[in-house]
Amino acid sequence: MKKTRICNILKIRYPVLQGGMLWLADANLAAAVSNAGALGVISPYAGMQINGDPMDNLKSQIEKVGEMTKKPFGVNIPLDLRQSGLLLDVCLTQGVKIVITAAGNPAQYTKLLQGEGALVMHVVSSVKQAKKAQECEVDAIIVEGVESAGHIGFDELPLFSLIPQVVDNVHIPVIAAGGIVDVRGVVAAFSLGAQGVQMGTRFVAVDENIAHKNYKDAIIKAQDSDTVVTSRKVVPTRSLKTEFSMRLMEMERSGSSEKDISDFIGYRRSFTCQLEGKLDKGEAFAGTSAGMIDDIVPASVVIQRLVEGYSDVVDRLAES
Ligand SMILES: Cc1cc2nc3c(=O)[nH]c(=O)nc-3n(C[C@H](O)[C@H](O)[C@H](O)COP(=O)(O)O)c2cc1C
Numbered sequence: 001m002k003k004t005r006i007c008n009i010l011k012i013r014y015p016v017l018q019g020g021m022l023w024l025a026d027a028n029l030a031a032a033v034s035n036a037g038a039l040g041v042i043s044p045y046a047g048m049q050i051n052g053d054p055m056d057n058l059k060s061q062i063e064k065v066g067e068m069t070k071k072p073f074g075v076n077i078p079l080d081l082r083q084s085g086l087l088l089d090v091c092l093t094q095g096v097k098i099v100i101t102a103a104g105n106p107a108q109y110t111k112l113l114q115g116e117g118a119l120v121m122h123v124v125s126s127v128k129q130a131k132k133a134q135e136c137e138v139d140a141i142i143v144e145g146v147e148s149a150g151h152i153g154f155d156e157l158p159l160f161s162l163i164p165q166v167v168d169n170v171h172i173p174v175i176a177a178g179g180i181v182d183v184r185g186v187v188a189a190f191s192l193g194a195q196g197v198q199m200g201t202r203f204v205a206v207d208e209n210i211a212h213k214n215y216k217d218a219i220i221k222a223q224d225s226d227t228v229v230t231s232r233k234v235v236p237t238r239s240l241k242t243e244f245s246m247r248l249m250e251m252e253r254s255g256s257s258e259k260d261i262s263d264f265i266g267y268r269r270s271f272t273c274q275l276e277g278k279l280d281k282g283e284a285f286a287g288t289s290a291g292m293i294d295d296i297v298p299a300s301v302v303i304q305r306l307v308e309g310y311s312d313v314v315d316r317l318a319e320s
Contacts, residue, residue: 001186001310005173006196009119009139010098011072013037014303016186017142017175019200020076020100021046021150021285023271024211027061029299031068032208036300037307040065041074041100044087047210050271055086062094072098074121078151079104092116103151106136114139121175125153130166130174140173141166142198147179149200149227149287151235160192167193181292183309187317199302201287206299212277215284218242222290230283231265233258238287243280244273 004015016038018030026047030040042065048057058075065073075096077087080103088109091099099113102123110120114137121140122133133141143166145159146152159178167174176189177198189197203209205216218240230248231237239245251261265283273282 001307002190004195006140006175009173010039012039014307015196016303016306017041017074017196017198018203018299019177019198020078020102021200021204022078023274024204024209025076026210027064027068029203029206029208029210030073031065032299033203033303034069034071034073036303038303039072039074039098040069041076043076044081050268054083055090058087058090059094062090062096074098074100076100076102078102079108088113091118100142106133106138110136110138124166126155126157126162127165127169129153130170134170134172138172140175141170142175142177143194145178146229146238147288148177149238149289150285151237152229154236156229156236159189163189163192163194179288181289183306183313186306186310187313199289201289202293202302203299204286205293205296206302207296208299211274214277214279215274216296218279218284219286219290220294220296222286224288224291227286227288227290231261234261234265237283238285240279240284240286240290242284244282244284
């Protein structure tokens with residue numbers, strides 16, 4: 001696969017990132033992805049019990065990944081988490097070299113992290129946010145389209161038109177996320193001007209992911225129209241269509257307050273859904289990409305398929 005600026009900056013072989021996944025992206029998954037030549041990413045709650053201590057958990061996951069791979073890995077910190085400052089302290093004390101911030105203002109911590117030798121990437125979902133992140137001197141941005149799993153931007157902009165507009169407005173490298181599963185998506189993202197891709201849902205349905213089988217199976221079964229965006233008043237979120245997300249839709253339609261919707265979503269209820277497999281009890285995050293996923297394979301196979309398929313797709317483009 002083509003080497004891009006992102007490969008040089010992150011010191012990885014392939015310009016592919018495994019997306020942060022709050023409860024799911026643990027050391028085991030991140031190491032499997034990094035060992036396959038892409039960038040594995042750890043999330044702070046992944047691997048802990050529902051009432052665990054995120055700071056202790058993150059520290060032990062970072063130590064663990066360091067034992068499982070000598071390749072680069074990243075840590076994803078959503079800045080809207082109550083403990084985000086403490087979690088970033090853990091990254092600093094553990095000497096994490098790549099930090100991916102999301103859901104907040106990159107002005108807060110970028111300089112501090114870079115001052116300690118970390119590369120910082122920030123997740124954005126509009127041109128305005130991309131320009132702001134560049135002003136804060138982040139090293140790269142991850143641009144998430146409306147197709148993405150989990151929390152998406154309030155403007156709900158599709159990746160196909162968002163990427164070109166972002167790359168026309170910034171000079172730092174851009175990584176595309178949302179709806180990408182196979183090499184066709186990678187080549188499309190590159191042709192729009194991205195220099196890397198990030199995938200989330202594809203890395204839920206892999207052997208190394210600790211997600212419950214019910215959740216993985218539901219992703220495999222999902223077709224093109226089986227995800228839905230809910231919680232537009234609180235934080236727009238893409239998940240599988242389940243009894244839970246349908247109930248959320250109904251609450252929004254009938255004018256429920258933000259507080260009632262937030263209470264229904266619940267604190268840590270996605271744990272119950274994603275790790276205990278009770279799909280009707282919490283949000284089963286999934287991108288529109290779910291419709292293209294039909295097997296559970298090792299993470300290395302996901303990367304291998306991208307690498308092996310790349311020249312075929314590029315050759316086909318040249319012929320057409
Ligand atoms: C289960 C799950 C949890 C996620 N949690 C986070 C998170 O904590 N932080 C974050 O920045 N993105 C999170 N995401 C988004 C992914 O990192 C990624 O950008 C997104 O899934 C890309 O879209 P795709 O799923 O269509 O590949 C999550 C995605 C999934 C599937």
